[in-house]
Amino acid sequence: MTDFRKAAIQYAHENQQRFLDDLKEFVSIPSISTEPEHKGDLQRAAEWVANRLRALGVEDVQLFPTAGYPVVYGNYMKAGPAAKTVLVYGHYDVQPVDPLELWQSGPFDPQVRGDNLYARGASDMKGQAMATFAAIEAVKCNGGLPVNLKFLIEGDEEVGSPGLGEFIASHKDLLACDLAANPDTGMLAEDFPTITYALRGLAYFEVRIYGPSHDLHSGLFGGVVHNPAQVLCELVAAMHDAQGRVTLPGFYDKVRSLDQEERQELSRLPATEAFYLEQTGASALWGEVGYTPVERIGARPTLEVNGLLSGFTGEGSKTVLPAWAMAKISCRLVPDQDHQEVYEQLKKFVEMHAPKTIRYEVLNLVGSPASISDRRSGGVQAMVKALETVWGKRPAFRREGGSVPVVGEFQTHLGIETVNFGFSLPGDNAHSPNEKLHLPTWYRGIDALIHFFYNLAE
């Protein structure tokens, strides 16, 4: 190990508490992008990032307006034209917090309990962004950065980054680089450093069924009017077959199939049935027949009901025949599915199956492409080596079930590969109450990032 590396690692270790304090400040901002009342908090979070970048010595830091929340941009080009340029991606927005009553401490009142920091965004992904800033600081203060950096930190990831593709497409020169680093994926386990080479896309819809013109008395009219909640249930029930396959017409037509080599590699991952049972608390697993759990999550598309609402849902009984019913339904997509095509498939499905007794609407809320990267590229190999140095073992390669829309957009518009990594753990409750960050893993992650930046220059 060079002296600079050693010194940078030492620097990071000595500054762990300060990095944690910074992160606590960051996660205190309730930057929930799905809830319009938090608009001001999103602005504050964007400014927090901009100031943190300025403190790092990043130049040209500015907030670019988009159709959604601002993109924070900045660059640090002092490594010179011969050095590689890395585009660091991140997002400063977080998921909603409901059900709030299940949180053991306030979602925006960060608390360390045991080895973990509890707060919304601690793991997804303010903690990951902060780890990256920390590593950059450590490298920069110990011999200087051997690579150039650009930053693109957005505020719409949790709503599917609707305007980001357009922003990237219209700022190709500004964002031009050799590769991107995306710390928004996670690890399989505490002792299992992980590189994610494929991400699923997302297509999010709302299906609304309209029956009578107003809520009816279920006694006076029950038996002659088709209940829209029942119709909705019939439609949703028909969206899967008995083999757990999605029945939208043409849904699997463009799905890239797994070859034997890739299936074998995925089978080495430690994500057993027991692991998923423990993580989810489900009493038994479920899914598409013919695929392992790892394959079903990473390499197969799915359709989920994210929400249902109709009629009377309070305590007790109200004998209403509801006027309408609604389901939030989303699909996770894999290469080479197209989210617009899946929207057409869902509309076709509802058109085919909806009875004449009701009216319906199918709304297209959010869509983003799946992505897949070359496991043998230089950027990925720099991260492989970094993780191996810190954890003492080769990282796992996996396909992740979640979606990071920007990775597909980088591929499309900038023609670059992305290294997807991150130091969150499966039990970190991303998107759930009591989100947390495992601090020992986070500190190791900062060390790994320090090595990554040095490795890139070698």
Add this chain to the structure above:
Amino acid sequence: MTDFRKAAIQYAHENQQRFLDDLKEFVSIPSISTEPEHKGDLQRAAEWVANRLRALGVEDVQLFPTAGYPVVYGNYMKAGPAAKTVLVYGHYDVQPVDPLELWQSGPFDPQVRGDNLYARGASDMKGQAMATFAAIEAVKCNGGLPVNLKFLIEGDEEVGSPGLGEFIASHKDLLACDLAANPDTGMLAEDFPTITYALRGLAYFEVRIYGPSHDLHSGLFGGVVHNPAQVLCELVAAMHDAQGRVTLPGFYDKVRSLDQEERQELSRLPATEAFYLEQTGASALWGEVGYTPVERIGARPTLEVNGLLSGFTGEGSKTVLPAWAMAKISCRLVPDQDHQEVYEQLKKFVEMHAPKTIRYEVLNLVGSPASISDRRSGGVQAMVKALETVWGKRPAFRREGGSVPVVGEFQTHLGIETVNFGFSLPGDNAHSPNEKLHLPTWYRGIDALIHFFYNLAE
């Protein structure tokens, strides 16, 4: 017509505005029995009724505590032991008001627009109770009442009268009478006076499906965990077959079938398909194959979804795989179904169809028996004649789809028949926003009730 009848009718006409003012006062009280925060309003409504009865000269007026809200009791026995005793039933509680934003004026701010009084409870059934009080006052002030009266006005009808059966069973002497008058059913149309000789029973349940121990990220876990909202939809979808029949095991075993004579009589009712389409605003009717709309509502049991709730239901998108899902499900029952047996049938159904991937609960919220009365009894015939006098045509006999639990309880515990009538119209939006009462029909109803009390004594 006797002079007393004439004078009583005249008295009622002269006092219409005062009766309406009284009703406005009554419907201003938000006595929503399904919502615990209205407890004080239920008490106020009970006291309003007690005071109104005292003003009529009713004796022994008192509020009997029950497991739910108090029963208002009173009697007027001055017609002597040779005269018939009529037990007047009513309820002072009302339905919830949501969705509040659809009301054109406040649900508890009674407003007359055109021929209608708009307020929650105007039609169901504070208006009907007030019509009865008005008629009694008119008769009493014009020669005195020719029948004895007892009153049982409850506050739990809209939650299914859970404690009323027990109250009646334990107060048989207090309530002893020759027949009951129940003004809580309605008319088929403005020009169609109606006597209801059968009422459906009710069995109200909540089905809860529990999947993972907490809400999951639909990307990280979608594909390996059975989505409880999907499971709920599958179960609900399976509760009807393609013929619109309910599939709970044994559901139709005890259903009394319609004979040819009764089917013929029901076919004379003016409730055509066009009528139901207009009343409901549905684009097409639906229901059990092999029965007319009138038969399906009055003489066939049904199963309705009253509410659905799961996961994220706000604006926008949240990629959650929900931990649980809930449906409110109720059945309207006909003679001789038993609501406890239907609960067992639903539990059996869920047990048969629920996958091993989830846990479930089936809660039994409310149950009440169906009832059927003799169309040739003296009480019914007194009402037939009264309606004929006022409307100039013979009333229709119908089986109503709604439930008035107390009618079955009277039959069981007091061994008496009930005359079911009422002056609400199908378009009155009972249980919906903008509930109203058609005042010209209401005033005719008061006249009819005056005749009813005289007819009973003849």
